[in-house]
Amino acid sequence: MLSVGISNSLQQQSTSAAGSSSSKPSRTSDAAVRAAAAEQRVKKRLRAESEEEVDSDYDDKVDLASTEDEEEFEGESGDDDSDAPLASQKGKSKAKPKTHTLKEIRKQKAESRERKKDPHIASEERALKKKLGRKLTHAEKTTIALQKHHPELKDVWGDLEAKIQIITPVEAEQPKELKVTLLPFQRESLSWMREQEKGVWRGGMLADEMGMGKTIQIISLLVSDRKRPNLVIAPTVAVMQWRNEIATHTDGMKVLVWHGSGRASNTEELEKYDVVLTTYAVLESCFRKQEKGFARKGKMITEDSPVHKIKWRRIILDEAHNIKERATNTAKACFELKSDVKWCLSGTPLQNRVGELYSLVRFLGGDPFSFYFCKACDCKSLHWQFVDHKYCKDCGHGPMQHTCLWNNEILTPIQKNGMVGPGQTAFKKLKILLDRMMLRRTKVQKADDLGLPPRVVIVRRDHFSPEEKELYTSLYSDVKRQFGTYLEQGTVLNNYSNIFSLLTRMRQMACHPDLVLRSKTNAAQFVPGAEEATVCRLCNDVAEDAIQARCRHIFDRECIKQYLEAALEQVPGCPICHVPLTIDLDAPALDLETSGSGPRQGILGRLNIDTWKSSTKIEALVEDLSNLRLQDSTTKSIVFSQFVSFLDLIDFRLKRAGFNVCRLEGTMSPQARDATIQHFMSNVDVTVFLVSLKAGGVALNLTEASRVYLCDSWWNPAVSPQAMDRIHRLGQHRPVQAIKLVIEDSIESRIVQLQEKKAAMINATLSTDDAAMGRLTPQDVSSFVLPRFTVLTFVLLSACFPFQGVYSSSSSRTAS
CATH class of the missing domain: 3.30.40.10 (Zinc/RING finger domain, C3HC4 (zinc finger))
Structure with a gap:
């Protein structure tokens, strides 16, 4: 742009000069060229100084563009002596523009940055590079830069090991106010929690495996310290269960279920209760109204959140993995709560990626691991807050100067290197932190205390019927063609939602073709004239x-x-x-x-019931339940599915087969859910409980049942164990069977394979066994550290372009 402007200026000046004196050379044009060249040099120097601290990859791109601009200018105005008078260049031939390879440009810029870099930082980088015997990663360079203005980070991990000792649980005395007798390992956790509340974290994570009594352990902590008020945030389905457990096992504790449109808004009223129970959805709604407001009569009105105005004695997050995504309103609402002590309860604190642990650490206030630090000054903040996304509210530096210590020390090295080099070091750092913040025991470790019956996991594999196979193949061809189009156009990264939709349709087709053909959006397309x-x-x-x-x-x-x-x-x-x-x-x-x-x-309103046909998966379920009824008519079963429409079809088919069924869905109120659960538990003739995976896959206690059927596989490997352990928990006396229904030669086989890899990685990360990490394969690590979008793309690629070695056996069993 600058060179074009100079050319136009020269043309205008030469034209005006020709009108007045054609024989005399213009001195004005000489001065204009010299001024423009000087201005360009000043701009180049200022631009180089402002970009000095920017990331190297971004710097290379900008430098390449600026180099091209320089060459363009040089090509138009002559050689490097562009500020010399034009008269002195008359006899010269036009100089050719200089060309540089990308490698040369990067080398020049690297040398320039090295010269301008702070001598102390440069010395530290050279010393670390010599020590490691390799090039430093961007995270390692950032660590050195941070230490200049934040000396407390110099040996943060060594200080953590030296100053905070791992608390060894010892058995505490049985609380006198508790009506139920605690098991030995539960008394150990009570002792550990008391010590954690006195320590630097002022709380922690209780991550015992599902079904080991985390609720009763927290209740024992509450009765041993009756300071009020305490806030418990739980999934909707668990709120009434918390209320019932507290009422059953304690005396005199005042409990309030803070839910529904008529909930109290007076903080003084809430502070009168020992325990206030609420849900993540209510908390998020209150926080959103407080921060962003809500529309009423054309105006935006804000409303203070009562729970955020109170400083609680304790805040307890049940199923704390609900805040795993740090950017969601639910997570932010939890971060803004104030209390003396904070606890996270989850049997699956790590579900998909290691980055999910950040939200739990952030909620607990882990300093400095959850903070953002500036590389250019001593700015330190818990919040990522920038004016117009350009300037930090506290120090004024740009976003590129700020980094989260968790991302820099743990997340980025693991994502980029897996279990090799910096990634292995990051896993060790993560273990150091979790050992001092989290207590986790498994059923295998405490089998003697628990006395649970065995659990057997059976994967039942069936094949499509000829008609279903034809429909699935047709859908598969459409999906393959669509995904191939994304690949050819290079727009895979821009079509995340479309790819997810394609995968969902393939999963639904494996359950029943009508989930695709008779869906609300596709019914008119595949069945013209269809009405609901x-x-x-x-x-x-x-x-x-x-x-x-x-x-x-x-x-x-x-x-x-x-x-x-x-x-x-x-x-x-x-x-x-x-x-x-x-x-x-x-x-x-x-x-x-x-x-x-x-x-x-529901889908039944779009079907012709008289001519409706079942599917392979539904018939496999009916066959299993019928055989079970012949063996023992009192055995109860739970059937999980992610798709509510699929539960509609299962409900219809089971009732036709003579089964007495009840259902739990996400649209039910807490009272309706509690009533449905009690109906299933107390009626012998109700033998099948249909449960939506999202609504009832966590926090339920359904020990009356001894069979679990998982009708469709979900991406998250923690979902299946959570669903299975609704029945394999304290209070269960019958042997437990969990049956996964999988259709061979479909996308479900790929999802099961992905689940197994993720589960191996999660177990190794949370395990106290140091050798567990060494048993992982590179494939296990890759499925865990890759972003979710990359994993979905991999699954779709493997589904559209099949590979060998998925599964060959017809069934498999795993005992635990």
């Missing part, structure tokens, strides 16, 4: 005279009348969610088309 009918939830047939209960479930008027007439209870419960039924039998018929958005009708 109103379905009675009692008979699963079209409701000709539909009415709606207060709990929003829809029934045919005659069906619900017969149900009420046959009920023995004075106030019968809803046949779906089992809360006390409230319904107006004389209400006008419900018309969903005119009433707009109504309750979810």
Whole structure:
């Protein structure tokens, strides 16, 4: 741009000079060239100084562009002596522009940066480079730069080992206020938690395996120190369970379930209770209204969050992996809570990637590991806050000058190097930190104390029917063609949501073709003229005279009348969610088309029930449950699926086969969930419990059942163990079987393979066995450290372009 401007200026000046005097050379043009060249040199020097601290890769790109600009200018204005008078250049031929290879440019810039670098930092880098015998990584250079302005980071890991000793659990006395007798390992954790609350962390992570009684261990801590108020944040499905456990095992503890539209907003009222129970969704909603506000009558109104105004005695995050993504509102809402002590409870604190642990460390306030540091000054902050994304609010330096110590010391080395070199060192640092912050015991380690029956995991593999195979192959061809288009166009990175959607459709097709063909978005495409009918939830047939209960479930008027007439209870419960039924039998018929958005009708409303066909996976489930009923009619089973529409089809097929079924879904209120769970646990004739994986895959205690069926595989390897351990936990006396239903020659085989690799990495990371890391293969590490998008792309690639050695056997068993 500068060279073009100079050329235009010269042309204008030469034109004006020709009009006044054609024989006399213009001195003005000479001065203009010299001034422009001087201005360019000044700009180059300022630009070089401002970019001195920028990342090397980014620097190379900018320098390459600036070098091209220089060459362009030199090509137009002559050789390097561009500030010499034009008259002195008349006899010279036009100089050719200088050319440099990218390697030469990078070398020149590296030498320039080395000359301008702080001598102390340069000396430190050379010493470390000589010690390691290799080039330094960007993270290692950043570490040296940080230590100049933050000397406390010089030996932060050595100080951590020396100053904070690992607390060895010893058995504490049984709390007198607790009605239940603690097991020996639970008394050990009580002792450990008391010591942790006195230490530098003021809390920690209790990461015992699922089913080992983390809830009762925390309750024992609460009764041993009755200071109030305490806040417990849990998934919606677990809130009522917490209330019931506290009421059962303690005396005199005041408990408030802070949930629903009528919850108290007075902080003084909340502080009267020993324990306040709430959910992650309520906490996030309060925080969002406080920080961003909500629209009302065309205005944005903010509202203070009561839970964020109180300084709690303790804050306890149940299933703390709910805040694993640090950028979500839920995580931010938890970060802003104030308390004396903080605890994280999770049987799976690490699920997909090592970066997920940051949120737990950040919540606990791990200093300095969760802080952001500036490389140019002594700025240190818990928050990533920049004005217009350009300047730090505290020190004014740019984002490139700031780095998170966790990312620099642990996350980045592991992501870039795996278990080699800097990555191996980072894993050791992570272990040093977790040993002082986390207590984890497994069922195998405490088998003598627990006395649990064995658990057997069975992977049942079935094949598509010919019709299903044809449909899956057709979908597979479409997906392969679409993904191939992304690859050819180089737009894979820009189509994350589309790739995820393609994978989801392939997973649904493996469950039942109607999940794709009759989905709400595709029904009109594959079945022209298809409409969604109103379905009675009692008979699963079209409701000709539909009415709606207060709990929003829809029934045919005659069906619900017969149900009420046959009920023995004075106030019968809803046949779906089992809360006390409230319904107006004389209400006008419900018309969903005119009433707009109504309750979810499900996939049954888009099917012709008379001609509907089941699928291979559903029939495999029915076969297993039927055989189990013949062996022992009292055995209860839980069926998990991620897809609620698939649960609709399973529900319909099981009822047709004569099974008594109840369901738990995410749309239910805490009271409805609790009522449904109690109905399943207390009724012998209810033998099958259909549970949405997201709604009931964690925090439930369902020891009345002894069979678990996992109908579809999820990316997260922690989801399956969480679901299995809803029944394999304290209080279980029957042998437990967990059956995974997998369709061969489908994407599910690839997902299972990915789960196994991730699970091996997670177990090694959280294990107290130092040799566990050495048993990992590079493939195990790669599936764990790669970003989620890369993992999804790998799965789709392997599904679209199959490779050998996925699975060959028809079934496999694992005993634990």
